[in-house]
Amino acid sequence: MVGGGQLARMTHQAAIALGQSLRVLAADPEDGAATVAAGVHIGQPTDLEALHRFAKGCDVVTFDHELVPGDHIRALTAAGENVHPSADALHYAQDKRAMRERLSELGGPVPRWRPVATVEEVVEFAAGLPGGWPVVLKAVRGGYDGRGVWVVDGPEAAAAVVGAGAGAELLVEERLPLRRELAVQLARSPFGQVAVYPVVETVQVDGVCTEVLAPAPDLPADRATEIQELAVMIADSLDVVGLLAVELFDTDTGSVVNELAMRPHNSGHWTIEGSRTSQFEQHLRAVLDYPLGACDRTAPAVVMANVLATSEALEPGLDERLHHLFAAEPEVKVHLYGKQPRPGRKIGHVTALGDDPAEVRARAGRAARLLREGTL
């Protein structure tokens, strides 16, 4: 797996059960996966030579992020390496403009949008919208966790973003009246088998996901099926191999696709305990072309809460906070990523399971707060 973050770290756990050992290409020996995997290479995901050395002898090469350039992936494939997803598929997770264009061709629901290079184009786009300003500017490449996304309320704010971008490709889209955000994950194997997880609600604060509620509360069954079918159509059309996460905006008039990811994804961490097959095992099964595992939930309600660090110097320290959490919530499952707790950084997540969605959500929230702050 190229990339040594928490996704690779948790994929390694799943690999062990399958009788495998995950080799990791990490940028830093202190990366979350690099400190727990047996086969660690240190190198940049943009360094083709490092990628060639890394791939040699792997059954299959896959990714924990979108940072490997498509041409590098094509070079690996040309050298005979087995790489999933392919460069052609991954392109649509790396490039929001390409993704929007392709989804529009496929008839998939997307917000109104257009590529923009100048403030004038943003103004023109806003003027053509029924609701006008504010609109949303997005970096075509490289944005995540709220970075690369700007809500702008007029030409001046738009100019600040376009000017600061210094030539970075941007697109503009309408700001939808969101009810909430949804996500659905599936796995697809080279053989073409597909296994789809339940649709979940992802709760965002300042553009960062804080909670995932599985299944999405009060989502009618026919709408859930529609969203799952949309994800299958996208995976088949783009020839995705491995996991695909489809993030959606839920509005009064239906759902539109916001983002795609082709790897394990934060919206699927709940599956470790909450699904019969975790997303990490499922990704490995897919890229290794094994038959896929069952996606059934293991409890009526599952809630995952991210733990975002507040301060490096917080007292009591993380270990003592973990003691408090374990004492208070013996049923909650904890996943720590082995990261230094820089403010705003995801240092772990917690998962609660049970029968009553509200109680489960409250429990996951308490657990995350204890781990984040040491108090309730």
Add this chain to the structure above:
Amino acid sequence: MVGGGQLARMTHQAAIALGQSLRVLAADPEDGAATVAAGVHIGQPTDLEALHRFAKGCDVVTFDHELVPGDHIRALTAAGENVHPSADALHYAQDKRAMRERLSELGGPVPRWRPVATVEEVVEFAAGLPGGWPVVLKAVRGGYDGRGVWVVDGPEAAAAVVGAGAGAELLVEERLPLRRELAVQLARSPFGQVAVYPVVETVQVDGVCTEVLAPAPDLPADRATEIQELAVMIADSLDVVGLLAVELFDTDTGSVVNELAMRPHNSGHWTIEGSRTSQFEQHLRAVLDYPLGACDRTAPAVVMANVLATSEALEPGLDERLHHLFAAEPEVKVHLYGKQPRPGRKIGHVTALGDDPAEVRARAGRAARLLREGTL
């Protein structure tokens, strides 16, 4: 963790979630845990220098087997290392004679038994039993998985064992009219907190555990509680820190203790998916002195089946057999240990969960057979 087998391999998986990384002292770089852990030392568990080097810098040292001599553990403790369980506790898992003597003192139920050095002593013991021959001879140290246990039907057979032992310490015990074998696991922390798992049935074939049924079918609640209380009494009395597995013979007149183990144990593999807290996480929480996790089952019926290799050269190979299993049983969980499939060797296990104990057991059995033989 001293020892690099599958117990250390699965403990490493649990350590990752806790933000830890398991350091492993493996006898062989190809050992199951050595191929997946980041911190691997190669050395013998009987080599004190290797143990000292290994322990340096560890938060706590613990074991995946009983092979470290008590004096070595005492030397580590004297050097300031934090070792759990202690030499004094582990003694009762290493030495069956000491365990039987201590349990008898504590009023714990054990079979009728005595230490023996000569055939005459075996004959005398058999003559004093209501049922007479056959009796069971056991090596006081080092036996496992049916090794070090001999059912002998008369003086001649006894002489063959006593003679072949060449001075190895033996004990003899009555051969009980078994209904079945049971086991119970608990964890105990240095603080003294105890968390007990449900009593399970362990199905043995030729002295080797093939299946674990959780909970033990048709065990009355009061008898289950009695067995759990016995385990707590033993753990408290012996000052066990970490996991304790108590293996019992279930007879018409009650249960007697057969063996103790102070580490993760085959009878607890079902807890990975079948309990809110796996035995591996629980062992780490105990030896690291964290509050212990909940031992609730995640399904009404959980069955673990061991996968014993039949032949190294079996066709189709393990990978193809795994494909068949995944295709046939998408809900079954597989754990492979990364071992060469020498005949009789445990190369992995499978776990099935569900509502109906008979259906779950049949499913686990089918899965184990597919992985062992490639056909049903």
